[in-house]
Amino acid sequence: MNSMKDTWQLNLLIVLMSLLFSGCENSTSGSSASSKNGSRDQAKNFQKKEPISSETASRRKPSKNRDNKKKTNVRVHEVDLESLNIQSTYVGNLLPNQRLIMKSEIDGVIENIYFDEGEEIFQNKKLVDISTKELSLKLKIALADSKLAESNLNRDEELAKKNLIPNAQLDQTRTFAERASFNKELSKINLNKSLIKSPLKGTIKTRFVKVGEFVRKGDRLVEILDVDRILVKVNIPEQEILQIKIGQKVDIVLYILENKMIEGQVKKIGLEADASNRTFPVEIEVDNSERELRPGMLARATFTQRVDQDQVVVPRHAIMERDMGRIVYVVDNGIAVQRKVAIGITQREKVQVIMGLSKGEKLVIEGHTKLTDGEEINIVQ
DSSP states (O other), X not given: OHHHHHHHHHHHHHHHHHHHHHHHHHHXXXXXXXXXXXXXXXXXXXXXXXXXXXXXXXXXXXXXXXXXXXXXXXXXXXXXXXXXXXXXXXXXXXXXXXXXXXXXXXXXXXXXXXOOTTOEEOTTOEEEEESHHHHHHHHHHHHHHHHHHHHHHHHHHHHHHTTOSOHHHHHHHHHHHHHHHHHHHHHHHHHHHHEEEOSSOXXXXXXXXXXXXXXXXXXXXXXXXXXXXEEEEXXXXXXXXXXXXXXXXXXXXXXXXXXXXXXXXXXXEOSSOOTTTOEEEEEEEEEOTTOOOOTTXXXXXXXXXXXXXXXXXXXXXXXXXETTEEEEEEEETTEEEEEEOEEEEEEXXXXXEEESOOTTOEEEEESGGGOOTTEEEEEOO
């Protein structure tokens, strides 16, 4: 019984498996047929559709919008006409208006000194006595000799009129009187040489002698500086010296007083150039009544040669150097346009444009280094 039951179950299992394999085969065949039929239907439908025109295709194709492109931000400056000062600046050093070193004209002993170093003195102030007492006595002797000789001459002239003395004696008396007169004048001169006086108003810089010291002719006694007015000495190249005139106004700025401008005027122009650097010395006189200026300081002297009115002047940094030359960018309807320019005079941060720009044009002054010709820009304030 059990064996029959097992046989029956086995046969049932075989039948079920056969039915299962048969169903899978039919399903696969149906799917393949359906897929083939679907492909044929799609091909028929594609052939039935109308052809797409190029215009329609272009509308359907996504396009690049220029407005979405990032524009370069720039700043602009409206070109205007300005006055242009043509200036030249030179570095110079300060000198006293006058420098005088007084020397002894005679041999003698320093008897008195009437000044101190740094003292302000006036003209004709007595400074030094050199053997003045001795020379004063010599003058007195000369005066007495001259007086006696004059008296003898008067007497002999009266006697000669009466023929009481020979003419030779009268000639000798007259000669003695003349010599005595000359000796008197010479004594006066020597005495004046011993009384040293200042020929100018100024300041004592250096005293070279002491009381009791013996000096010889030519020895230095004292150095005096006139600093009421100061000279600024500069060297001007030969290409520009003809533009400088006596009396021309000059702006002076000291290195230690950068914020103070002092006005001076040309006092002297050198006649001969320095052979080593081909420059001419020029002296500019400046008032120094307040004693702010001292010899030896450094200063900048600015000469304004002429003023040109109504010139196109732009910031120097707006001009760029390219292989083709100097260029700028101007704005035309929101477009950066490259423009070639010719420049003239350069004044610190400004440059004269003699060709290529006109009044009223909008010049790009910031952001121009990134631009290309014809590029759209965005102007910012």
